[in-house]
Amino acid sequence: MKIDVRNLSKRFGNFVALKNVDLDIASGELLALLGPSGSGKTTLLRIIAGLDFADGGEVYFAGENAANLNVRKRHVGFVFQHYALFRHMTVFENVAFGLRVRPRRERKPEHEIVKRVKRLLEFVHIEGLAERYPDQLSGGQRQRVALARALAIEPNVLLLDEPFGALDAKVRKSLRRWLRDLHGELNVTSVLVTHDQEEALEVADRIVVMGNGKIEQVGTPEEIYNEPANSFVFDFIGESVKLPVRIENGGIWIGSRRLATNDELPASGPARLFVRPHDLTFGEVSEAPLQGAVRSVRRVGALSFADVRLDYGGDDLLVEASLPPETIVRAGDLVGLTPRRYRIYEDGAAESLTSAAL
Numbered sequence: 398m399k400i401d402v403r404n405l406s407k408r409f410g411n412f413v414a415l416k417n418v419d420l421d422i423a424s425g426e427l428l429a430l431l432g433p434s435g436s437g438k439t440t441l442l443r444i445i446a447g448l449d450f451a452d453g454g455e456v457y458f459a460g461e462n463a464a465n466l467n468v469r470k471r472h473v474g475f476v477f478q479h480y481a482l483f484r485h486m487t488v489f490e491n492v493a494f495g496l497r498v499r500p501r502r503e504r505k506p507e508h509e510i511v512k513r514v515k516r517l518l519e520f521v522h523i524e525g526l527a528e529r530y531p532d533q534l535s536g537g538q539r540q541r542v543a544l545a546r547a548l549a550i551e552p553n554v555l556l557l558d559e560p561f562g563a564l565d566a567k568v569r570k571s572l573r574r575w576l577r578d579l580h581g582e583l584n585v586t587s588v589l590v591t592h593d594q595e596e597a598l599e600v601a602d603r604i605v606v607m608g609n610g611k612i613e614q615v616g617t618p619e620e621i622y623n624e625p626a627n628s629f630v631f632d633f634i635g636e637s638v639k640l641p642v643r644i645e646n647g648g649i650w651i652g653s654r655r656l657a658t659n660d661e662l663p664a665s666g667p668a669r670l671f672v673r674p675h676d677l678t679f680g681e682v683s684e685a686p687l688q689g690a691v692r693s694v695r696r697v698g699a700l701s702f703a704d705v706r707l708d709y710g711g712d713d714l715l716v717e718a719s720l721p722p723e724t725i726v727r728a729g730d731l732v733g734l735t736p737r738r739y740r741i742y743e744d745g746a747a748e749s750l751t752s753a754a755l
């Protein structure tokens with residue numbers, strides 16, 4: 398089911414929660430709505446679901462204006478972080494619920510309901526838990542039940558709002574892979590709300606980055622990560638180091654050093670260079686555009702990071718750079734750093750002006 402969102406806006410009192418949101422969701426895709434807390438993700442999801450109404454704009458389900466479709470007619474399956482299962486019902490009964498409450502003429506005979514629920518429980522790998530009650534399940538198992546329950550009604554659209562938000566990091570990771578695989582088999586149009594960039598990057602076909610009720614960028618995970626449209630997206634997705642630079646005489650100036658680039662540059666003036674820590678290459682002090690003293694070295698799992706205090710045109714700036722495995726530095730060492738891949742954004746402005754890969 399294809400969903401088109403057109404010029405949607407929503408206010409809560411004076412607060413603008415959504416501003417002129419336009420979005421096309423392709424049939425069968427898994428789309429992630431990603432953004433900081435309060436950026437409007439849940440509001441957008443609730444309007445798509447028919448649980449809330451927009452002040453302006455429309456939502457179309459397969460070309461039909463959804464204003465004419467109530468929640469039930471939209472055939473939407475939900476999985477919410479806090480969408481509790483019915484505590485007094487077993488897993489089996491929870492999953493069967495949506496099928497049993499259908500109007501009599503649409504309801505399947507009991508033996509078909511039993512067959513379908515069994516198949517769904519197998520599908521989400523919890524067939525052994527059918528007779529348990531929600532209290533007797535782990536958080537991850539509960540979310541599998543919630544998903545089986547959402548799928549029971551054969552939804553046209555699956556809406557997931559931080560479905561793994563309450564789970565620990567390891568379970569989250571395994572459940573999101575599982576969701577990715579499951580979606581590969583089902584191909585039901587799905588919208589996943591998350592504020593976890595890693596989750597969105599790993600699971601989604603496309604990501605919508607939201608900030609302050611607006612869409613900042615829509616793209617594949619690769620596009621969002623490698624070609625962030627503006628400084629907001631760069632900063633929100635992954636780690637970033639921000640360096641004040643100057644554009645002058647057709648070059649990028651970091652303090653008194655010029656950064657080699659063949660790219661077309663924006664107009665002269667102050668700008669900001671955004672670079673991922675792993676794109677800062679360690680090298681000869683005399684040749685690198687950035688120099689500084691290593692303050693400390695840390696290991697996080699398999700990765701090592703060095704905090705480098707840059708001598709930056711009189712200012713001290715602390716940056717965190719990833720250390721390649723073969724590079725050994727110690728606190729106190731003087732090192733050179735070169736931004737290998739970076740993007741330049743006008744100072745204070747949201748536009749991306751240029752990017753470079755040396």
Ligand SMILES: Nc1ncnc2c1ncn2[C@@H]1O[C@H](COP(=O)(O)OP(=O)(O)OP(=O)(O)O)[C@@H](O)[C@H]1O
Nearest residue numbers: 409412414432433434435436437438439440441592
């Ligand atoms: N019923 C409401 N009344 C007043 N303000 C609301 C209401 N619902 C949401 N808001 C406000 O609208 C903004 C967007 O909320 P929304 O829940 O869509 O954000 P979100 O991106 O999903 O955030 P989170 O990740 O924290 O869930 C927030 O500032 C929120 O406080």
